[in-house]
Amino acid sequence: MNSQLFTREFKQGTCVPFAGSGNEENRNNSYPQKAAFAQPSGLTLGYTKDGGFLFVADSESSTIRSVSLKDGAVKHIVGGERDPMNLFAYGDQDGIGFDVKLQHPLGVAMISDSASILVADSYNHKLKLVDISKKLCTTIWSEDKDVKLNEPGGVCVDMTKGVAYIADTNNHIIRILNIKEWVFKQLPVIFSNDIEASQVINLSDILKPGRQLEKNEVRYIAPGSQANVILLLDLPYGCHVNDEAPSSWSVVIQDSLSGASGNSIFSKKGTLSEKSPQHLFSWKVPITLQSTFFIYLKCKLFYCDENKVCRMKEKNIMQECTVNGDVKSESTEINFTFCV
Incomplete structure (x- = not known):
């Protein structure tokens, strides 16, 4: 598996590696071509006081990492461990930096007003919030009697509405999360009960x-x-x-x-x-x-x-x-x- 991040130059019609050596590792490095990823999945762009970054849910290493848009430097935020060859440092634990344990996170989305990242911790069936500057990870949703996530995958935040959309994969549901009150509701997928209501067809x-x-x-x-x-x-x-x-x-x-x-x-x-x-x-x-x-x-x-x-x-x-x-x-x- 070629675990790299690529950039697409639309005018030239080219696609070139941006970060990652192609080796499946959890390796951080100031030189983007010497860093390595392990099945990078979710991506989100965000800006902090330190500049612009691409935040990556690196699934197989169970980490959340950042790639600088300025120089391509790849750095650790939370999850995994320091040994770049150990891709089995997974679990389910809140904390700071390497003390955090995730399990195959697939989705990330930037919450810009709080400089934090919403993470779909897929194999733990949870949603977690990562404070970027503090490298602090906190579980914000595990389960209750009404909503039990099952391998949440894609995550998307709409700051204008103050909500996040969660692809709750194995429940076959799109959920809407109020990111101020942390309250869920289900996205209605509406099919007209009266398909013959409009008969105008071209x-x-x-x-x-x-x-x-x-x-x-x-x-x-x-x-x-x-x-x-x-x-x-x-x-x-x-x-x-x-x-x-x-x-x-x-x-x-x-x-x-x-x-x-x-x-x-x-x-x-x-x-x-x-x-x-x-x-x-x-x-x-x-x-x-x-x-x-x-x-x-x-x-x-x-x-x-x-x-x-x-x-x-x-x-x-x-x-x-x-x-x-x-x-x-x-x-x-x-x-x-x-x-x-």
């Missing part, structure tokens, strides 16, 4: 660049008749639709004169279920429509297998329909197949 929402469009065989339909659109869903064996995610479909119908940027003559969207066949919608072909029209259907399905591994599959299908007065049926069933 063809550009379906025909996105790079998306493959599957085409069905041409169907013939009588003017003024009803088109019943049916979805045939074919899931892999042992899989089921993820009810906790917003599986959906959307459709745009355009006449042959509209073109990809024209106005649709019908649009609608709704939710997908596990049922197959499932009726999506019915549409009455206008009696005045005497030409070909096109049904563009987009399906987005979230599904899980028997091992609880979940995936997303999206499919875009186009059905060409020709209006023909010789067809006498009052309704036509139009099937779309979604083979996952």
Whole structure:
């Protein structure tokens, strides 16, 4: 593993090592290329009375370290021990400097008004606060009856709102921490309960660049008749639709004169279920429509297998329909197949 920090020069299109020798060690040094890291993970920029620094959650050495933006000098803040070859100096202990013990911290975020760092001490399932100048580490959140962290990872601080966002990895939750009162709440991830509330859809929402469009065989339909659109869903064996995610479909119908940027003559969207066949919608072909029209259907399905591994599959299908007065049926069933 190449445990180094790199800088990206966007104008030149280059990426060069900034600090770290490439050896997996807990080695601090005034010369950045002679220092060494061990699986550096979280990074945060911060400024103290001593200047600007990049603060690093060096996971495998269980330390928090700083890299000077002025000269690249790498220094220890808390955690680990003085022996640069010992990557097993981990634990769970508050204190100062090397007396502090962390276990595989993954996330750090600067709290600028207090010159401190919020640390996700991931394998200890805790949040800790490090006073940079004093090298003092204090546990600010372990657990209570309502919030028990499980390998917190990413941390981000928004000073304008006075909150930190915590990726609570194994709980599959984004938590919001009030950094003044140290009170948690959960970030709501909102899916509309009424996915059909807004039916305005553009063809550009379906025909996105790079998306493959599957085409069905041409169907013939009588003017003024009803088109019943049916979805045939074919899931892999042992899989089921993820009810906790917003599986959906959307459709745009355009006449042959509209073109990809024209106005649709019908649009609608709704939710997908596990049922197959499932009726999506019915549409009455206008009696005045005497030409070909096109049904563009987009399906987005979230599904899980028997091992609880979940995936997303999206499919875009186009059905060409020709209006023909010789067809006498009052309704036509139009099937779309979604083979996952």
